[in-house]
Amino acid sequence: MHLQASNKQKLVTLRLTAPFILIMAGFLLSSVSQAQNKGKEIFEKNCVICHKLTEEKLVGPGLKDVTKRRDKAWMKKFIHGSQDMVKAGDKTAVKIFNENMKIPMPDHKFLTDADLDQLITYIETYKPAEAIKVSVDITKKDGFWRDDVLRGERLFSGVIPFAKGVTLNCVSCHAIIATDSLNFNPSAVDLAKAWQEPNGTNLYQVLREPTSTKMAEVHKGLQLSDKEIYDISAYLSKVGKDGMIWEKTFPARMLLFLFLGLLMALALADLIWFRKVKYRIIHVLVIIVGLGVHGTLIVQEGIKLGRTQNYMPDQPVKFSHKVHAGQNKIDCQYCHSFASYSKSAGFPSSNLCMNCHKVVKAGMRSGKFEINKIYRAEESGKPIEWIRIHKLPDHVFFSHAQHVGVAKVKCQDCHGKVEEMDLVKQFSDLSMGWCVNCHRKTAVQIDNKYYENFKAIHDEAKAGKKITAERLGGIDCAKCHY
């Protein structure tokens, strides 16, 4: 009872104070925000890789209080062309250059004077994000009231409009149904997880100050109240627990199987006992067709047993091969680097991702959320648990090295055009028939010096005959089974 009372009290204060805070905040923000936003944008685009706004040194020195140390005009000149100044013998420039292991700072001649003003203003006025003050219990991550959860659900799905600003239907981007896998926005469950983690997302903060341009664009016009965010977080706590909703597929084949079974049983019963249907041809037809369909279904399903062609599970990170391998043309073996010399092709470890994502911090479609998962893995020490798609049974030995390294088979021959897949699916059925057929058709790299001593075969090859893998024992049992 006590708890309930205090909660009510909180709610009352919230109602009174929330609009007041928002109005005040609006006044304060509007004056400087324009310049700051532009400056921030420039900073994040050009400077953030090497500089931090604290005292900490990254590649270049930390920029805290830099405007107190240096003249603004000097700074502008330095940002434009630092090396010119070093060559000209500017003492301060040379000193900085030497202090930083003689790593030259790139020129930024494309920045206009106004740009530089805005940038310097941003650096000057930058204050580390303070913990925002809100009127609700923001540490609460579990044990919400049912009312709050329900209200949160309605807010999230757009049934209740937000009190102020635009009303967005959260669920249309942040899916709660598992099959909506081509949606590159973080799913509701992902959001919930990120929020629930220790040191997880501060929902109040990110909903006020979007972390990426993509998010800012989509969330434009949102003016959620603390209580609304509180309710949504209440709903997220439920989503986090329940997980994604799996849509059931309609068991058409199963029903057809059962229906025909029933029909056949009826036909048989009618044939023997009831004799309601005069023409026996009908019974015979029902049974023949029924058995035929049954047989086909059994054979088809039997063949499919243990096979997973077209398997396309959702991955823990919305990683797009289309973006990486297709658009950015990253070589397959940059990430799957053992393919040419080891049995496994290898899943890239997250430190490999960091080679690029130390710099590339936001995606075109997914914003920062998905890439953040790499950082979270690095920080927490827990590797990303991908869902394995291609899996051969234990009694099959398969070596990538043999196929990629020796036979020079293209990745796409077995895995399909992965560079065109946002979400990878199993392209081949990986059945033994599929393996054997390929071994029957494919010519070996007879130029490999390994085959030098196979005289008879070499002669045939010289005579222009195609030497298939089968010819060299490529369909022996013990090539794959041992």
Place this chain on the structure above:
Amino acid sequence: MEKKYWKSLEEQSDLPVINPGQNDADASRSVLDLISEEIEGKPSSRRNFLKFCGFSFATAAIATSCKNPVNNAIPYLNKPEEITPGMANHYASTFFDGQDYNGILVKVRDGRPIKIEGNDLSPISNGSTSARVQGSVLSLYDDGARYKTPYIGGKESNWGAVDSEVNTKLAAAAAAGKSVAMVTSTIISPSTLSVINEFKAKYATAKHVTYDAVSSSAILEANILTFGSQSIPDYHFDKADVIVSFEADFLGTWLMPVEFTRRWAASRRLNKEKRTISQLTVFESGMSLTGANADYRFPIKPSQQASVILSLYNEIAKASGGTTYTAPVSAVDVTKLAVKLIGAKGKSIVVCGTNDTALQVVVNAINFMLQNYGSTIDFSAPLNIRKGIDSEMVTLVTEMNEGKTSVVIFYNVNPVYNYADTKALLEGIKKTDLSVSFANAKDETSAACIIIAPDHHYLESWNDAEPKKGIYSLQQPTIRNIYNTRQAQESLLKWVGNALPYSDYLKQYWQQNFTSKQSEFATTSNFWNNTLQKGVFSVPAAAALPSFNAQPLADASGKAAAIKTAETEIAFYETIALGNGSHTNNPWMMEMPDPVSKVCWDNFAAISPAMAQKLGVITGDVLKLSDGLELVAFVQPGQADGTVSIAYGYGRSVAGKVADGVGVNVFPFMKVENGNRKGYMAAAAIAKTGKKYELASTQSHYSMEGRDIVRETTLAEWQEKPDAGNEMHAETEAKNLSLYQDIKFEGHHWGMSIDMNACTGCSACVIGCQAENNVAVVGKQEVVKTRIMHWIRMDRYYSDEVSNPTVYFQPIMCQHCGNAPCENVCPVSATNHSSEGLNQMAYNRCIGTKYCINNCPYKVRRFNWFRYATNDAFDYNMNSDLGRMVLNPDVTVRERGVVEKCSFCVQRIQEKKLLAKLENRPLGDNEIQTACMQVCPAGAIIFGDRNNTQAKLTDLFADQRNYNLIEEIHTLPTVGYLTKVRNTDVEEKKA
């Protein structure tokens, strides 16, 4: 053939061989039988019918509705530089268990050690290992026996508490001036000795007692007396023409069996260039591996050795003008042997394994007269692997009982199990203020100690070794410690207040002491890194030949002559598998059939056939041998009359699920006499108890039914006629006709040759194969049912007299027949021929009809009666997650109901082929080594490509000694055996 070969006594005397599998009606019943039995006799069979229907429908429904499981692929967070998933790394390291030394390579796959191989750079192992070393990887994953955390007073504790307790007690001992005893096995690690010296420096009252359960203290003491040097010389059997052994099983267990086997095999190998072989004479009571390989073997009582050794000495002394001594009448006439030895002066070796200083002094004198020192026996690089003097331990136990010892620390020893007077030792431990054990797994000694400070397993440890003077090797961890253990050296360093981790200590020690001894590497770090990579480092030893002092001889001969012979004597011996008992909890070692007796899972009292007849005893009768010693009898051909041989290493009480309660511990019967542990005792009257006990023996398993598979000849005959004993091979070859077209192998055609002159039967190949190919351990009851799973077995044949037979070993694996009888009968073509001549076995296709097993003339196929890898009834190594870590990921773990057999290590063939292709070069000869070839200390097994005319194998197949097993039935095996040539004199046999 005129000579008759037999595998067991039943076979020899044409008695029906009982097939233990015959009564096994239960296992062979089909499901249909079981169903009909279930239905039969039940009140309503209709209801049962419905039950079965319901069951089938439910099964069908479940089977069709099940979804494929979701598998995760979890990459490294930060991939370690040297690990590539799917590829193995090999780390050079060292094996030393206090008894045996081996330079090894540890195969590590995805961060876990899965196989041990010999380090081919090591001059001692030269790429090979013993069976025990092969098995040692298994003990790493023994989650049932290994200590997982330190203990104080039987309660789980932590290292902080252990350190403070030990420091307090050590300080108290130092203050009170009471002694601190450190009992260790022989330590060959220079850096560990340095740690112990630091410990002794800090605690002035500390003393270090080296205790070897199986010691060579008599040799050490005899060498002090005669050479003034407490060391064991190195024996070069390869340089000897005449070798005489008195109870020294140097091919099986004595000192350095791996190196000695290699050397002996070198002296026995025959080819176009080398046309003579050495001659081996053995005097022993029980049939050892060395005795089984001897050209002349004389079964004598252990006490009769004195008379034989003295007579031999006198004969040689007479001829070379030395002093002779009075000797009892020799049990064996040694005049001819003496002549042979004198004829081979400087090219002979006489060794004695008996732990009696007097005998060892006389043997030294014999070797000295034969001018063997400096030629075949080398003091310049003495062996360090036995340093224990038995009397030191006796003194310590007395002191402990007198209350003089305050703290006792046990490192790598288990005296509560294997000391002579266990009771006194236990009393003594109770009288100390603190007892500490460094045992890494359960044992009797740690159970009696207050503190257990578990050491790392050797595969988790840093260490070094100097097995022979000037030959060093390093040991490095190949996996992070699995449990909360700490290396013993590190614990000692902590207790002397040295904060340095042992890995750094070792590195510093090496850089300080060894960098200057070499000139190859300029910097210390270069030297260290390179040595660590190679694993071995040698310093050339300066030739040393201490002068011989004949003075002690008079006293020794007197003592030897005074040795009395008893009516019946019990001799204790070491088995190849278990050693001093430290490997007993290893299921691979436990299930390894002894090469001679073919018994596994038990020790037994071996008695001679004549004695058995006299006492009316047959194998399986339990005998009362002495007070507190009852053991099952095993009638052993070749056992000396009036002797009983019993193996030690059994009868562990605190060791783990495999070893506990198996066999009888005979260590307490090995008393210390005249300062040395005695290997035999006089027995009171032996009597039957009337009880029966079943032994698991594989001697009659998989018999080839007396076909012509053993081919041998003598050296003289072979020198005259290179195909002596193998005349029928040419005949069969000539008759080889077929209606079918010859199959051409256009690429490779794999084959194997086994040199029967080199093979000693040591069975390292059996365990090497088991480790490589995930072969299951099945347990005693299944072995009794002839269901042992080993892919390679060591067949042993006897011929000639039962009292002292000639022995013949033959390793048998799948012969990969070119015209294989098994292939034709498989209804599903699960076994068929590959284009490279392999008889391949597709487990996923096999439906378990066992037709192939029945049709295989070599009996090399094994059936999986159970799902051994997951069945809790087979509680050995494969039924826990940790235990399964040792499995080779490149070899399928076989499912219940399928047949398996030797694959010629096809995974290794494929691996090396792939490597050659990736490197764009032809495959080299000898590049592919099957597990059995790799492990073989004798180099008896050669694998290769028959299509490669340059291959060693081609030469061996062309040798006129080469033959195939049961070749007359036209199975065209690709495994060839080279006829065994014995160095026995024809005339002498007649005389």
